Structures are given as C-alpha cells and as structure tokens.
Amino acid sequence: MKSEIRLRASIDLGTTKVSAMIAEEQKGALRIIGVGTAPSEGLKQGVVVDIERAAGAVSKAVREAEHMAGREAKRFNVGAAGEHIRSMNSRGVVAIPSIDEEIGDDDVSRAMIASRKFSLPYDREIIHTLPQEYIVDSQRGIRHPAGMYGARLEARVHIVTASRPALDNVAKTLDLAGVEMDELVLEPLASASACLGDDERELGALVLDIGGGTTDVIAYSDGGVVASGVIGLGGNNVTSDVAYGLRTGRSHAEEIKIRHGCALSTMVGDDDVIDVTTVGFGGKRRLAKHLLAGIIEPRMTELFALIAEQIRRNDLKRSLGAGVVLTGGSSMLRGARELAEQVFDLPVRVGVPAGVEGLSEVVSHPRFATGVGLLREFGDVERGNNARGEHAKKLMQSLGSLKRAIASFI
Secondary structure, three states, X not given: OOOOOEXXXXXXXXXXXXXXXXXXXXXXXXXXXXXXXXXXXXXXXXXXXXXXXXXXXXXXXXHHHHHHHOOOOOEEEEEEOOOOOEEEEEEEEEEOOOOOOOOOHHHHHHHHHHHOOOOOOOOEEEEEEEEEEEXXXXXXEEOOOOOOOOOEEEEEEEEEEEEHHHXXXXXXXXXXXXXXXXXXXXXXXXXXXXXXXXXXXXXXXXXXXXXXXXXXXXXXXXXXXXXXXXXOOOHXXXXXXXXXXXXXXXXXXXXXXXXXXXXXXXXXXXXXXXXXXXXXXXXXXXXXXXXXHHHHHHHHXXXXXXXXXXXXXXXXXXXXXXXXXXXXXXXXXXXXXXXXXXXXOOOEEEOOOOOXXXXXXXXXXXXXXXXXXXXXXXXXXXXXXXXXXXXXXXXXXXXXXXXXXXXXXX
C-alpha cells in the first residue's frame, strides 16, 4: 500500500533574501519540488521594520515556489530570528504519585510545565522548550522517561523566548501576504536540523549560521541544545566595511567581497590585485587584495571572537567534541573556515543542507540551510514546547481585529 504524501513548506525571513520552499514528505523523506526567492524588503537584522514591503517580498517568494511546484501550500513553517531572541536553561521537578506505577506521559508533561514556571516579562513569549535530559531519582542522561519507575522526575530544558511585538509584526506581515503559519521555529534550530548529524549532536557541536544581518548561534551537547542566540553582525557588516575602506558603492563592494574577498590575509598572494570602481576619484583604481583582506579579516575576527568569548564564559569548549559548523551565505567567504579554526581552536567545517531529494542541487548551498531545515516537523520532537501552531492560534485571537494573524547566547 502506497504511503501518504504530505506537503510541507517553509519561509525564511532573511535580511538579504526571503526564501520559500515546498517539499513532498513520504516516509520521512523530503523531496523539494519548489523554491522561490525575493530580495528582502522591510526586514532588518531578522526583524520586520516595514510590514507592507516585507509582505510583498514574502508573497513574491511564495508565489514563485508554488509556480515551480505546480501546487499551492496551505501552511508554512516560519523562522524566528533577530536580536530580540533570548534563551536560558531551566529545570522542572515533579513527584511521581506512586512508585508502583510507571512514569507516564502526563508526568513528563508536568515536569516540562514546571520548567517554564518562572517570571517572564509581559512583552515576551516562550517559543521553544527543548529537552536536554531527564533525571529519574538520581539517574541522569535519560531521554525518554515514560515507562520507567521512580519517585522523582526532573526535566532539564533549554528555553527560547522572543519579543511579542516582534512576533506580532511577523504575524501581520504573513497575514497581509495571505500566508498561514504552521510552526514558528528558531532559525538556528532549523539550520542545525539541515546541516548537523546525530553523531555531531551527541559529541557536541556549535552551529553558526552567518547571514546578511545577523549570525544565528546554537550549541549542542549530549544530543540536546545547551545554548542559543542571535548576534547582530553578519555579511552586511563586512560589505559596509569594504565599501567604506575602498571608497566604493555598496553593490560593488558586495560583488568584490564575493568574488575577491578573503577572511584570512595569509591566504592572499603578495602580487594579487583587483580593479575597484571608486566614488569621487573618477573611474577605477587598482588595489592589492591584501588591502581587501585587511578590511575583511578584522570584522570576521570580531564576530568569531564574540562567540568564542561566550563559549569560554559558559565553559562550553570541552563539550564541543565535533567542533564548529559554519553555514549561511557568508560562510562561503574564502578563508572564513580557516580563520574560525584559529579563533575557536576547534575543527571547523562548512555545512550544507543534507538528506533531501528533488531540487537538491538548487538548495545544496549554505544560504538555504535555514529554509531546508524549516521543512522538518519540529512539534513532535520538541516535547513540551508550544508545538504546531499553538503560538499562532493565540496570536490570531489577540489580533482578531486585524483578520487572522499568527503570532544570546545564554
């Protein structure tokens, strides 16, 4: 008997681009059948700053993906990003009514609920409660406590919160674009889902999704998320530095960065030169590539050093046995991997989306990591979180007068 084919879709609200994807899911396998992109408008560092323009970009990307797929998607998983994202580790403890009875799913749910019983400002919303481990009596490292026996159950979790007004702006943007949300997913969680293997999660790994306006960060250890956050630095900062340093326009600076940029000056030949169209100097100048690398390297070093300092403060380095995975469009900058290895003193690789079929050759690039990861189903694996549209339903109610709406590291 042929298994059911489900349609899954995602929207990645990036600073430089909005991407939409549509895939068919059968027996857990994803076959991508539609991809659409549009230049980001109305978005800055992962946050909506102009609802109408952002809605236009979303609508364009979605229609392009649907046209390619030849099908319309009803609901989309949507990424949550921006510096308003905050995270923390928490725990909840409950007593088991009878030691003669097995721990049940209800007991696990009570422990998860207990882990969220802390004071939260009225303008913030919990978007994920990610289990790290369960402890039954004194036995640690348990993944699935249901069915075990014990008198005390503790859930250790990683909690992600977001600004409620920022989510409301995303909600209104999607509503204006005629898009309905399925799940709201932390973008680095989605990127890790696309690029990180189970063995790497067990050994411990740090994923850095370097986008245009922000860098999304998530750290795994023993299979669970131990830290996450968003840093307001990305590829656009590098482009701005290049434009200023070379006295050229931003569009030309972006082209120069992509074609000739290098994040590690020692990788640039002494005689390598480039032609630069300068502003105010009349025409082109020939400049040494060392000058370009000398502009890019300090900014990339600053980004990696900020993250490395957080690793040091939280004593995470010894937990990152699998090293660092770079993804996102700016991870393709020449020398970025080698520079990261020097700063983190850990093995580093560039991660591309894996485990998909269909238009895999189109999306097999780090810039599509978040979009591919968002195609996964997160509600069932994140036990105890606001799964599958629960958040959306609450925001739809709170924004009823506006039609339907959906809703740092430690």
